[in-house]
Amino acid sequence: MSSANTIVIAVQDLAKSYGKVVAVDGISFEVHEGEIFGMVGPNGAGKTTTIECIEGLRNPDQGGIRVLGMEPKHSKYRLQKRIGVQLQESALPDRIKVWEAMDLFASIYSLSADWHPLLEKLGLAEKIKATYSKLSGGQKQRLFIALALINDPEVVFLDELTTGLDPHARRAIWDLVLGIRDQGKTVVLTTHFMEEAERLCNRVAIVDQGRIVALDTPENLIRSLGPEFRVTFRVTGPFEQNAFKKIQGVSRIEQKDDRVTIHGKGDRLLSGVVNTLEKGGVGFRDLRTEHPTLEDVFLILTGKKIRD
């Protein structure tokens, strides 16, 4: 994203506490038009508090927020007409039908446009007469996306969109989110799945304990770790490290039970490992290379795993 892009959201020095709990501790960032901006971090990092301050649902203790040129605190209703929101925690009445919810929300925004194509696109067309409580987790999430898109918003906020969904449903939702961006809308999302952030986001803010510890494109964040990658395999018999230490590019070898991980860099690393295995007659299976991911970035920046 070049800085020539229009800034849609500007957050400056945002802070908010709940009693003694400091939820957000001085966060600043900007979101550009047409990008998918992600906030990733463990539970309790302050993602929801931040996103809901931007949406005008919570009042910050301190800091400036501008969204589409408006201050959420002072222009709540004007702003909410132009944004779409999917909350981390919310629900619809158990017995409401999909079409009734769509109809009601269309009326809240006083829309005249037909919302049927939207349901169609989200794969909910056959569920139009289904009751909310009978929908699967993925279908409920798609309905919430539909409600967040019903007013054709310029900015869409998605908070923990895929939490609790199975991998298949999660992938289907990812495609929908990419589709939203492709329509030219700006998307702000939060997640604690690093893979999700890596797949979807143009830029990612890594949030920990109420602060942004890193902000960049996923590629740059990963590249900041250096060119190291690892080759990992399981051995079926005894394993002797010495021959492997001599391979060009190897920096470190780890072994845990039958799982061996060789860290290093360079084009020769993989072929060197495979040749050495073959030459030494070492029985192995399940060999693969692993490149660093956002998960590793998080681990190195914060010293902890994202899911604890």
Added chain:
Amino acid sequence: MAGTQIKTLWKMTWVETKLFLREPMAAFFTLAFPLMVLFLFGGIYGNEPNEMFGGRGTVDMLVPAYMGMIIGTVGLMFVTINMATYREKGILRRFKTTPLRPVIILLDTVLVNFAMTLVGTGLLIVAAILAFDLRFDGHVFPFLLAFILASLSFFSLGFVIASLAPTSRVSQVIGMVLFYPMLFLSGASIPLQIMPGSIQKIADFLPLTYVVKLLQGAWFGEPAGEHLFEILILTGLLVVCTVISALTFRWE
């Protein structure tokens, strides 16, 4: 602007009415249960003129009392549960992300519950006319005013409970704890005239007693002057509860 808000209000009210009717408990207690007690007690006592009720029949006496029962049920059970669960489940929060004004949600809740109270009452009246020759000695307009006052005052009480209770479960319990004694001790199901004096004294402290007295008075065509005290109590309840619930309204 105001026009679109009103359109939204109607749409909300319509959807919420359907939701109310899809809730078997709610539909049963507002629509069916009053008819069941009517046929039970009407069947036992009939509607012959009775000395104890000033020459009116038992059913003439019971029908306005049962209206109090419906109002109490709707106000203390359904308004309360509805508001509290909408808040607890995050349904109100979902609306808070839209340009919908909170007043629309409050109005819609009042309208739906009032409409259901009216329908329950209408069924009761029609059934009592057909089965027991129910007599109406009052005037439609003053009676409607009394009915609206009684309903609104109890709905506002329901809002207060929903606002003050920490969880929807607690609000449901508070609603029931208030409702059940009132149901039996305020004349809404069993005429106070056949109750011992001590119960009648307790009844003086129960707001539902004033609903029943006011509705019976209006049904019998007694002048409003004779019921100023009931009107005062219920108006006071309405004002106090409205102020409290306006001050304590929470989206979440």
